[in-house]
Amino acid sequence: MYIERVPNRNSPPAVLLRESYREGKKVRKRTLANLSKLPDEAVDGLKILLKGGKAIEDIEEAFNIVRSRPHGHVAAVLGTIKKIGLDSIISGENTRNRRLVLSMIAALIIAPKSKLATARGLQEATKLSSLGERLGLSGTDEDELYLAMDWLLSRQEEIEKSLASIH
Structure with a gap:
């Protein structure tokens, strides 16, 4: 039939x-x-x-929501970062260090916390949002965030020159 x-x-x-x-x-x-x-x-x-x-009979019966992570604010912040070109100013290449720096910037905008809390919010078991997924970060710890800050410090002059050249 x-x-x-x-x-x-x-x-x-x-x-x-x-x-x-x-x-x-x-x-x-x-x-x-x-x-x-x-x-x-x-x-x-x-x-x-x-x-x-x-x-x-009811769509709610079809799904068992185990966990739901907020996503809208993450998409808005990362979209704005990309739109203004901040990601390219930090580094022209999509490296893990650049993504770590972007995650710290986004985390500061969304919900300011310590580096330890930010690292825990990016880990699979303790995710606070979809930020880690969107940036392709897994297995991040606070030591790696501090190393990314050191990497960013080494690029400070180049970033300042890029910002100064923008009218």
């Missing part, structure tokens, strides 16, 4: 529940029911059932 939409000239298409069968070497089809009066949601649900799927 399957559902077929048959176009009508000047009216909405007919929605038919059909069955195909063989008569000798020919494949034939027979209409079992006219579903045209049913709402589209009911027809879509019936299609799923016919394909062997399961129908659920």
